[in-house]
Each structure stands twice: as structure tokens, then as C-alpha cells.
Amino acid sequence: MQITVNVNGTDHTEEIEPRLLLVHFLRDTIGLTGTHWGCDTSNCGTCVVWMDEEPVKSCTVLAAMAAGHRVRTVEDLERDGVLDPVQEGFMQCHGLQCGFCTPGMLMTARALLDRNPDPDEGEIREAISGQICRCTGYSTIVRSVQWAAEHDQPAELAAGGAQ
Ligand code: FES
Numbered sequence: 001m002q003i004t005v006n007v008n009g010t011d012h013t014e015e016i017e018p019r020l021l022l023v024h025f026l027r028d029t030i031g032l033t034g035t036h037w038g039c040d041t042s043n044c045g046t047c048v049v050w051m052d053e054e055p056v057k058s059c060t061v062l063a064a065m066a067a068g069h070r071v072r073t074v075e076d077l078e079r080d081g082v083l084d085p086v087q088e089g090f091m092q093c094h095g096l097q098c099g100f101c102t103p104g105m106l107m108t109a110r111a112l113l114d115r116n117p118d119p120d121e122g123e124i125r126e127a128i129s130g131q132i133c134r135c136t137g138y139s140t141i142v143r144s145v146q147w148a149a150e151h152d153q154p155a156e157l158a159a160g161g162a163q
């Protein structure tokens with residue numbers, strides 16, 4: 001079947017198998033390997049992307065279900081060489097070690113801060129509760145998101161001004 005999915009602002013029209021998962025569409029069909037695939041059980045959360053502004057586990061969504069929708073991946077966080085505050089926060093506060101869980105953590109953190117610019121620790125831990133990190137013990141991830149909240153600015157300012 002042929003589908004068109006808008007990924008990070010660009011339409012991608014591709015022939016796919018109907019059973020293809022969105023995570024494999026992103027990684028293997030259009031070559032955006034920033035989104036990781038870490039399990040077969042929908043537990044790890046490293047595959048989180050946005051579909052129409054909502055974080056979703058891309059291993060639980062068929063690529064065909066994303067047809068006609070907007071998908072945002074970790075590759076879209078950095079703009080013109082400027083890191084998103086969540087990326088900067090993970091760097092400043094050592095929010096990663098191996099980095100495997102990081103793409104999903106970043107997309108979840110960005111979604112959280114867009115909805116709640118000043119989350120408390122419990123809200124951050126709840127937001128990332130669907131994701132597994134085998135390295136950090138989560139404390140530095142929480143600190144990274146707090147750092148991002150302290151240094152965040154409205155998306156329209158970060159993008160250079162509201163239209
Ligand atoms: Fe593990 Fe999606 S790859 S939850």
C-alpha cells in the first residue's frame with residue numbers, strides 16, 4: 001500500500017507492507033534512525049515520537065495509521081544548530097550514559113514541558129514512567145528535565161518569533 005506521512009514537516013510518500021510498524025517506517029524506510037527500537041513488548045519507551053503533538057510509542061502504531069498525520073521525531077528538536085533546552089539539559093545534567101533510552105526521554109520531556117512548563121519531580125517521574133533507563137537510575141534524567149524547565153522559552157520565541 002502507498003502512504004504519505006508528514007515527518008518533521010516533510011511529506012514522505014512510500015510503498016509499505018500494511019503490517020509495518022511506525023518505528024520501522026521511520027528507521028528503515030525513510031532513514032531517520034534517531035528513534036530507537038528497544039523491545040518487542042511495548043515496555044521500554046525508547047521509540048517515543050509525537051503523532052499530532054501526542055507522544056506515542058512508535059512500536060505500537062502501524063505506519064499505515066500514521067498516514068495523513070504529523071509525526072515529530074528527535075531529529076526535529078535541534079534547529080539551525082541550536083539544541084532544544086531538553087537536549088541541553090540532558091547534556092548539562094548528565095541525563096544519559098549509553099544514550100539508548102534518550103530519544104524517547106527527550107520527546108516525552110519536550111511534550112511534558114509544552115503542557116506543563118513547571119512540573120514538579122513527581123510530575124516528571126510520572127511523565128517518564130512508561131520508559132525504561134538501564135543506566136542512570138533516573139535521578140539525572142529528572143534533573144535534566146528540571147534544568148530544561150528552568151531554561152525553557154516559548155516555542156514561538158525559540159523559533160524566532162510568532163508568525
Ligand atoms: Fe520498546 Fe517501543 S520499542 S516500547
Ligand code: FES
Pocket residue numbers: 095096097098099100101102132133134135136
Ligand atoms: Fe542507557 Fe538510559 S542512558 S538506557
